[in-house]
Amino acid sequence: MVSEVEKSIKVLSERYRGRLRLSNCYDYDNQGNKIPFLEFAGACCPICGRDHYCMINAKGTRVICTKVPNDGKRRLNGWVYEINGEKPIAFNEKVAAKQRPKTNQQAPAQTIDMLYRIVLSMRPLSAKHRQDLLDRGLSAERIDNYAGHPGFGSFLTDSTYWKKKQYHDMQLGFNKAENDEVVFKSRWNYLFQHLNLAEDSWKGVPGFYLKESQIRTYNKQGEKVVSKGAAPYFGNKTEGLMVPYYNEKNQMVGFQVRVDHIGTQVKVLRYPDKKYWVEIEADGDTNEYTVRVSGPGFDPEEGTVIEQGHFNDGEEITVNFEMGLQKVTFEIKKGGKYFWISSANKKEGASWTTPVQVAYNPKITQLEADDPVLKRYIEKPKAVWLTEGGLKALVAADNLAKNFSEEELNVYGRDVLAVAGVSSYRKFFDKLKALHVSSVTTAYDMDFKNNPQVKENYKSLIRELLKQGYKVRIAYWSKEKGLDDALVNKSEFRFKDIK
Numbered sequence: 001m002v003s004e005v006e007k008s009i010k011v012l013s014e015r016y017r018g019r020l021r022l023s024n025c026y027d028y029d030n031q032g033n034k035i036p037f038l039e040f041a042g043a044c045c046p047i048c049g050r051d052h053y054c055m056i057n058a059k060g061t062r063v064i065c066t067k068v069p070n071d072g073k074r075r076l077n078g079w080v081y082e083i084n085g086e087k088p089i090a091f092n093e094k095v096a097a098k099q100r101p102k103t104n105q106q107a108p109a110q111t112i113d114m115l116y117r118i119v120l121s122m123r124p125l126s127a128k129h130r131q132d133l134l135d136r137g138l139s140a141e142r143i144d145n146y147a148g149h150p151g152f153g154s155f156l157t158d159s160t161y162w163k164k165k166q167y168h169d170m171q172l173g174f175n176k177a178e179n180d181e182v183v184f185k186s187r188w189n190y191l192f193q194h195l196n197l198a199e200d201s202w203k204g205v206p207g208f209y210l211k212e213s214q215i216r217t218y219n220k221q222g223e224k225v226v227s228k229g230a231a232p233y234f235g236n237k238t239e240g241l242m243v244p245y246y247n248e249k250n251q252m253v254g255f256q257v258r259v260d261h262i263g264t265q266v267k268v269l270r271y272p273d274k275k276y277w278v279e280i281e282a283d284g285d286t287n288e289y290t291v292r293v294s295g296p297g298f299d300p301e302e303g304t305v306i307e308q309g310h311f312n313d314g315e316e317i318t319v320n321f322e323m324g325l326q327k328v329t330f331e332i333k334k335g336g337k338y339f340w341i342s343s344a345n346k347k348e349g350a351s352w353t354t355p356v357q358v359a360y361n362p363k364i365t366q367l368e369a370d371d372p373v374l375k376r377y378i379e380k381p382k383a384v385w386l387t388e389g390g391l392k393a394l395v396a397a398d399n400l401a402k403n404f405s406e407e408e409l410n411v412y413g414r415d416v417l418a419v420a421g422v423s424s425y426r427k428f429f430d431k432l433k434a435l436h437v438s439s440v441t442t443a444y445d446m447d448f449k450n451n452p453q454v455k456e457n458y459k460s461l462i463r464e465l466l467k468q469g470y471k472v473r474i475a476y477w478s479k480e481k482g483l484d485d486a487l488v489n490k491s492e493f494r495f496k497d498i499k
């Protein structure tokens, strides 16, 4: 059965030529019905033409463009546009509400932290990821111990463990009972039982959901039987380094996965004559591409490589062959580097909002949530650094003391807060209050000037900080892009007080 959301995605992907995906945000129609917003993810925003960052509601009647300002309302970090003249999509909210998977309210931070500690113990850091972190400038102490648990992990899915024949690492399995009935088993049920935790401890913890699966077996009579079942599962399909996000109590409240290999999406804009078959391969890590052609005059088995080159993200490339009589035009887009482990759209998943990273200085990272020293530290008025990127914040906080004296740290801050993306800067404000911050040092990537959207968000952040009475100073450094690299390389820092 095609869901209401899938129906609109199909129509709108054709209308705006490319991919759209369901977001966690909602629009409301005149009757107050909840209409989900879809994110442009390859399809192009009708207002600004970009293929990412903007959203359209599932009826196709309203766009939130994050680039082109208008005099109207601002919502969800963009400007609202009513799309008149386009045919609205028959989106039935009543049907959609029924189809929406039941999700659970987010569990308390204490529960999330406890479950995430178990997750990390089951998904230990690989040697490769450990070396990556050391190379980035994180100390071995911080990698191996953060508030009494391993600092990081490496996430693999069940299907990878299956291929590697590491069955004991899989989350789901099944048993066949005497009466031929198949019982689905989750390692989580087993763990919770042995740790004396409630069977449904996972409910409301971001990343956990009820995974439905089916398996084909044979009964005693030798007949094929399909059995269906469901059991708790953690994580999505993205594999890689697990980066925890902490709250001010050193409790883990979210995980991002940094992918090992950046994915690519090739979109062919113009094909050659039908008798040729074109295959384009792209490597998201090296930005190299290969074009192969098969058909008359070319290697029929493997195809013949007619071009190899270097691409820029989203650049249009045309390759000629057959003495220029044939050509293929395509563009290659790179996927993201970081993905949240979320279960917001899954059955029995957890609703949530993305957290802010609180990366304390090394001494404080060792304290657990109920430690009175941590409590006193939170209440002390302080200066903090603000940046973007959770892992960057952890590396930066670990390296501040190598660059600045005690007196300088008192002024600039010893701890680093980070939002996952520059557009979420509003999330800083609650944390600044919770941490009794009086003065901030902003330290966004040095290339912020080249990206108009980043620049705009940065300006808004600073404006709002000043308005709320914070002392603001901007940190500058020479050549490195991010604060973490600048600190690790002991770059020359300059500070500018903003008034």
Ligand SMILES: [Zn+2]
Pocket: 045, 046, 047, 048, 049, 050, 054, 064, 065, 066, 067, 068
């Ligand atoms: Zn737009």
